[in-house]
Amino acid sequence: MAKSANVTDRSRALVIRETRSAYLFLLPSLIFFVGFVIIPMVLCVYTSFFDSTMGKDAKDVFIGFSNYAELWRDPIFIRSLKNTIIIVVVSVPTVCVFSLWVASVVYNLKGPVLSTFRCIFYLPVVTGSVAVAVVWKWMFNNYYGIFNYVGKSIGILDKNINWLGDERFALGCIILILFTTSVGQPIVLYISALGNVDTTLVEAAEVDGANKMQLFWKIKWPLIMPTTLYILVITTINSFQCFALIQLLTSGGPNHSTDTVMYYIYYSAFKLYRYGYANSMGVILAIFIAVLSAVQFKLAKEK
Amino acid sequence: MDSGIKRISPYKVFSMILLVILALLFAFPLYWIVTGAFKTRAAINATTPDWFPQEWVLDNFKTLFSRQMAPLWELGVPFSSHFTKDGNPIIFTAGPVVPAAIRWLVNTVFMTVMAMILTCITASMAGYVLAKKRFRGKTLLFSLIVCAMALPKQVILIPLIREMSALSLYNTLWAIIFPTVGWPFGVFLMKQFSEGIPGEMLEAARIDGASELKTFTKIVVPMVKPGIGALAIFTFINCWNDYFLQLIMLSSTNKLSIALGIAKLQAENSIDYGLIMAGGTLAAVPIIVVFLVFQKYFTQGITMGAVKG
Numbered sequence: 001m002a003k004s005a006n007v008t009d010r011s012r013a014l015v016i017r018e019t020r021s022a023y024l025f026l027l028p029s030l031i032f033f034v035g036f037v038i039i040p041m042v043l044c045v046y047t048s049f050f051d052s053t054m055g056k057d058a059k060d061v062f063i064g065f066s067n068y069a070e071l072w073r074d075p076i077f078i079r080s081l082k083n084t085i086i087i088v089v090v091s092v093p094t095v096c097v098f099s100l101w102v103a104s105v106v107y108n109l110k111g112p113v114l115s116t117f118r119c120i121f122y123l124p125v126v127t128g129s130v131a132v133a134v135v136w137k138w139m140f141n142n143y144y145g146i147f148n149y150v151g152k153s154i155g156i157l158d159k160n161i162n163w164l165g166d167e168r169f170a171l172g173c174i175i176l177i178l179f180t181t182s183v184g185q186p187i188v189l190y191i192s193a194l195g196n197v198d199t200t201l202v203e204a205a206e207v208d209g210a211n212k213m214q215l216f217w218k219i220k221w222p223l224i225m226p227t228t229l230y231i232l233v234i235t236t237i238n239s240f241q242c243f244a245l246i247q248l249l250t251s252g253g254p255n256h257s258t259d260t261v262m263y264y265i266y267y268s269a270f271k272l273y274r275y276g277y278a279n280s281m282g283v284i285l286a287i288f289i290a291v292l293s294a295v296q297f298k299l300a301k302e303k
Numbered sequence: 304m305d306s307g308i309k310r311i312s313p314y315k316v317f318s319m320i321l322l323v324i325l326a327l328l329f330a331f332p333l334y335w336i337v338t339g340a341f342k343t344r345a346a347i348n349a350t351t352p353d354w355f356p357q358e359w360v361l362d363n364f365k366t367l368f369s370r371q372m373a374p375l376w377e378l379g380v381p382f383s384s385h386f387t388k389d390g391n392p393i394i395f396t397a398g399p400v401v402p403a404a405i406r407w408l409v410n411t412v413f414m415t416v417m418a419m420i421l422t423c424i425t426a427s428m429a430g431y432v433l434a435k436k437r438f439r440g441k442t443l444l445f446s447l448i449v450c451a452m453a454l455p456k457q458v459i460l461i462p463l464i465r466e467m468s469a470l471s472l473y474n475t476l477w478a479i480i481f482p483t484v485g486w487p488f489g490v491f492l493m494k495q496f497s498e499g500i501p502g503e504m505l506e507a508a509r510i511d512g513a514s515e516l517k518t519f520t521k522i523v524v525p526m527v528k529p530g531i532g533a534l535a536i537f538t539f540i541n542c543w544n545d546y547f548l549q550l551i552m553l554s555s556t557n558k559l560s561i562a563l564g565i566a567k568l569q570a571e572n573s574i575d576y577g578l579i580m581a582g583g584t585l586a587a588v589p590i591i592v593v594f595l596v597f598q599k600y601f602t603q604g605i606t607m608g609a610v611k612g
Contacts, residue, residue, distance in 0.1 A: 015437075015438070015439070018436060018437060018438050019438040019439050019440075021436075021515045022432045022436045022438035022441075023438070024515075025428045025429065025431065025432040025436075025515070025519070026428070026429050026432055026433075026444075028424065028425040028428060028429075029425035029426060029428060029429035029490055030429070032421075032425060032481060032484045032485035033448070033451075033485045033487055033490070034485075035481070035485065036463065036466075036481050036482040036484075036485035037451055037459060037482070037485045037486065037487065038447075038451070039462075039466065040459035040460075040462040040463045040466060041451070041454070041458075041459050041462075043462035043465070043466070044458055044459055044461065044462045047462060101318075102322065102325075105315075105318045105319065105322050106322065115598070117322070117326060118598075118602065119594075119595065119598060120326045120329050120330050121326070121329055122594075122598075123329065123330060123333055123591065124329060124332065124333075126540060126544075126587075126590055126591055126594045127332070127333055127336075127587045127590075127591065128543065128544040128546070128562055128586060128587055128590060129544060129546050129562075130544075130546055130562040130563075130565050130566050130583070130586060131336055131562075131565065131583040131584075131586050131587040132332060134336075134565065134566075134569050134579050134580070134582075134583050135332045135333075135335050135336045135339070135580065135583060136332065137569075138335070138339070138576045138579075138580070139332070139335065141576075143348075143350065144347065144348055144349070144350065144352075144576065146335075146352045149350065149351065149352055180329060180332075185605055188602055188605050188606065189605060189606060192602070192606040233453070237453070237455060240455060241455050241456070241457055243457065243546075243547055244546045244547060247550070248566060248569065262455075262457055265457070265458070265461070266547075266551075269461050270551065275461060275465075278461055279458075279461055279462065282455075282457075282458030282459075282461065283458070285455060285458055286454050286455060286458050289453070289454065289455055290453065290454070293453055
């Protein structure tokens, strides 16, 4: 009796000691994580229930769900939500399919060739959104841009198009640029996933007479499913957050045709100084992303 | 791969050609930035594009460097802005006056390197503990980290401004560094790498009487070195390019990052493309060089971060 009590005592002491030393190791990281991620996150939800407008009285006024109610009556918010959804719906599948195709062509090439291709497709990500945005702005320019020049020389266009200033094209242009900066990471991931596919499985299937299509869909596709899932989630999150390109290239215009939720959050907070309203949009955006990620997980699990 | 001779199918030839064309298209914007920086104004504004600069000039860089000036560095007393009348911090020392663009580069390097070092230290400690220790609250903490990672980073930035103002860190480089360090991806990545440490080695160290800190520095750190390398380069590139955070946190000319500086330049001179490309070159080339040098670690980091625990 006494002995066993002694043992549990000792193991409890051990657990306490372990816990204490573990938290000492976690402490530096926790300070930053709690201080600059968790607290703002809580504050974001909290302020979304207030009328918190800078320049008015310093005090925030509690208004319950009014900010949320106003969102659904705000035509600009609805427009920006629509644009965001268009961006997500177009870019997520194209990014996935394109990067899988590129990866499947290059993954069994020789080392240096492979890493050259990998680098090139990753370059737009590394270059940074500002440098990318300014060069595309030039390329899309009405008078000096190469898009109009090339379009006219090969006969697709008969007169200059003001790509970013035209409601019909602006969002498409943004999606194109976003596409070039989004495929880098998925390609790297797919290359490594395809490289990790067990060759004995592939050989066994070949011996059994499977053709290329069967080989891909029956053997490789299920094995790279976790990667596909991850890519779906990160591309969705990235597309939802499309901001820098909008702010630098079109500022949401012309006529709100390129407003995205992220840009409208920025606009409400830093141009209209309506923090509470902006935060309620942030909460809605977070919920959207969370739900979509969960649905993607669920669908992928079922398959 | 291992079969000696391969049959080359028409599909393969076709897809290789297509791939090479696409690769050229992907590299083109970067080529256009760098060559644009060295073109004459006439070549920039020509309606027929100058595919390769016929005349290389430094005019654009000269204009860029003569626009605004700033001290190379300024070391202030922390939190001193609380105690001065005008709310400006008290400055210890300031460097020689240089073009503002150079100062922006210095700022950017400082904040990325600082964020990198802090992230590597804190994340490797936390990742090790989360992977190898059993303690109360571990599951809760880990799920909190995973949830926070899935949320869009930008939604927390507005409350973050108020927090930074309250801490009087607004418009300082620390306002960029701290949130970057707090972002939990690093902890997650280091946990993935730490899973690979054999438990027997840690046990052996414990039996030998090594302290926790010694075990960490002498056994854990050497074993997760590739992870630290990956995290370092990852943090570096992310911090360098985190435009939104820089945009809302930094405002005065002396405090800008290079990306933000170029964005402001563009807003002020939207049609002088030569000047803007010179700025773009300054912003993009250093980070691309860093990426090319360390790309092995980088690829590894991206891949490890994706393997869900």
